[in-house]
Amino acid sequence: MLAFVGLCSAFMFTLVVPLQAELPRLLNASREDTSWVVTITLLVAAVATPISGRLGDMYGKRRVVIALLVLLAIGSIVAALSTSIVGVIIGRALQGATTGVVPLGIAIMRDVLPPERLGTAVALMSATMGVGGAVGMPVAAFVAENADWHALFWLAAGLGVIGLVLVMLVVPDDVLLAPGRLDAIGALGLAAGLTGLLLYVSRGAEWGWTSPFALVCLIGGLVVLAVWGWYQLKAKEPLLDLRVAARPAVLFTNIAAIGMGFALFSSNVTFPQMLELPRETGSGLGLDMFTAAMIVAISGVMMMFISPLSGWLERTVGPRPLFTVGTAAIVLAYAFVLIWSTEIWHFVVANVLIGIGIGFAFAAMPMIIMRAVPAHETGASNGLNALFRSVGTSTASAVMGAVLASMSIEVGGRAIPTREAFEVCFWLSIVAGVIGFALTFLIPRHPASEAHPALPD
Numbered sequence: 001m002l003a004f005v006g007l008c009s010a011f012m013f014t015l016v017v018p019l020q021a022e023l024p025r026l027l028n029a030s031r032e033d034t035s036w037v038v039t040i041t042l043l044v045a046a047v048a049t050p051i052s053g054r055l056g057d058m059y060g061k062r063r064v065v066i067a068l069l070v071l072l073a074i075g076s077i078v079a080a081l082s083t084s085i086v087g088v089i090i091g092r093a094l095q096g097a098t099t100g101v102v103p104l105g106i107a108i109m110r111d112v113l114p115p116e117r118l119g120t121a122v123a124l125m126s127a128t129m130g131v132g133g134a135v136g137m138p139v140a141a142f143v144a145e146n147a148d149w150h151a152l153f154w155l156a157a158g159l160g161v162i163g164l165v166l167v168m169l170v171v172p173d174d175v176l177l178a179p180g181r182l183d184a185i186g187a188l189g190l191a192a193g194l195t196g197l198l199l200y201v202s203r204g205a206e207w208g209w210t211s212p213f214a215l216v217c218l219i220g221g222l223v224v225l226a227v228w229g230w231y232q233l234k235a236k237e238p239l240l241d242l243r244v245a246a247r248p249a250v251l252f253t254n255i256a257a258i259g260m261g262f263a264l265f266s267s268n269v270t271f272p273q274m275l276e277l278p279r280e281t282g283s284g285l286g287l288d289m290f291t292a293a294m295i296v297a298i299s300g301v302m303m304m305f306i307s308p309l310s311g312w313l314e315r316t317v318g319p320r321p322l323f324t325v326g327t328a329a330i331v332l333a334y335a336f337v338l339i340w341s342t343e344i345w346h347f348v349v350a351n352v353l354i355g356i357g358i359g360f361a362f363a364a365m366p367m368i369i370m371r372a373v374p375a376h377e378t379g380a381s382n383g384l385n386a387l388f389r390s391v392g393t394s395t396a397s398a399v400m401g402a403v404l405a406s407m408s409i410e411v412g413g414r415a416i417p418t419r420e421a422f423e424v425c426f427w428l429s430i431v432a433g434v435i436g437f438a439l440t441f442l443i444p445r446h447p448a449s450e451a452h453p454a455l456p457d
Contacts, residue, residue, distance in 0.1 A: 039203065052064050072098040098160075193222075259433060296347075333351075369382060
């Protein structure tokens, strides 16, 4: 049931992907304005996830999950009833807040499940971050092609209501709380710093990477985050305990999470375009939107199928080797598609490898972190890990978009990315995977010794 909620939350990231090209016409707005329909979800998700994790540790993870699902339903209804871009952006912002249900769900599992079942459950829950987006894409494409665009948001509202009812009926009340107060100054500082940084990442290509406004966002975000970090170290009840976050097991896992988020989302950006572009352009395979989305969804299906295997391997060999194998599979996937990407089966193979890699990596990361942090900080620590993944996905969206836009040719009055543009994107994904692969060897084998151990090795 928690996995279903995670799927619903991840689906919000790809909900409007099939509509991106049509949004200016549908919303009677400029392309620059309609890009916020995607950007606002990424921004709110990045800011809200670590905050919701801390709130869950303090006031109850089940309560916060319920609140986030209410926001999902409300946001979806607002967007479904809107005929202008303002209402859709507000609705999409509320949908983005729901991303926090994944790390909270993992923390709930740690509280209530026996150790022998925890690994498999966490693997399934963590995989939903990739499964929901990948599998949801063909669903969104089918609805977009066969119904009014508002139907996508009514679908999202229905999923939110179903998830809300299931949580209220099935999930037990919290058994472990960390009473305290919310660090409001820390929450505002984190929100301001992340907003500046992610605005630069997500909109820098459009504004110009060295334009005054873009640089103000970048420099301002970095300065605010630096001051925020200093304040967190001084605060009696910080939003995030940065001393825990600085432990090698947590630190290197979170940095590697950026690369894994980058690798996951870069395939969502590049593969559909290559599959849908006409063959005569020299870059594509000429498939329709739904067929292309079905091929990309293979990675999500693989993540779901290997979740039980991930849990067994985590118990057998530990999470760190699982993380290493996952990052290696990502590198192999992009190396494969860099060499072979002219037939449908090439993309099938690449998506299978990506599904295996992300499935293993996403299953390993929360287990590594939970072995390294006190039990009462599980929600906040997993929320921080989800934040780093979101930074990776946001970066991939911006970087891939910039590369494909700058390396395009005009074909029939339309800008088409060149073959070389996609190859550059694949090289960047390989680099992200290699960095993640290298970082896995810096993670201690027995991180529980660094903290108050709450999970057996």
